[in-house]
Amino acid sequence: MSIYCPSCKSTHVITRDLGRKVGGTTGVVAGTVTGTAGALGGAKAGAIIGSIGGPVGASIGSIAGAIWGGLVGGTAGGIAGAKLGEELDSKVLINYECKHCGHRFRI
Template identity: 55%
Template sequence: MSVQCPLCQSTHISSKNYGRKIGGTVGTTAGTVGGVTTALSSAQVGATIGMFAGPVGSIFGALAGAAIGGLVGGVAGCTAGTALGEMVDENILDNFQCLTCGHCFNHTAQ
């Protein structure tokens, strides 16, 4: 089913997706910050595991543990933020805009 403008019945519709974009950005930032704050514990675990390879292994293990902690946090935050933003787009914001007449509307207005 294609989306139509409730005013002019045009099918030339654009999605703004502001909620998804903002939610993804905020979620990624928050997740990365959370991942960085836990990077110390991840670095300690990586350093402990890397000790089997000597001092150089310990340093690389600590760096890898910190990097993985930040990446995992960023991905998890982005996923959660995007899902929340999508719900906001669908239920609260006027997410669609008619390219013919310029009218903004929500999908539930149909």
């Protein structure tokens, strides 16, 4: 389906995706913070699992557990934020812009 500018009828229309970008970025930051806070549990679990390898294994296991918690939280938050942003783009924000005349519009 081609999208036409309602002002000049040009087909040079792009999506701005501002909601998706902001939502995704906000979700990554919030998810990483939450994941890092929850990483304390991951660090403890990693230390317990790593303790099989002695003190070095416990240290490496706790660091890996903390990093894993931050990565998982950031990824989950980013995906959730991007999905919410897509909904905002399609239903609330003026998401389309004509590159020919600069008119912004929503479908």
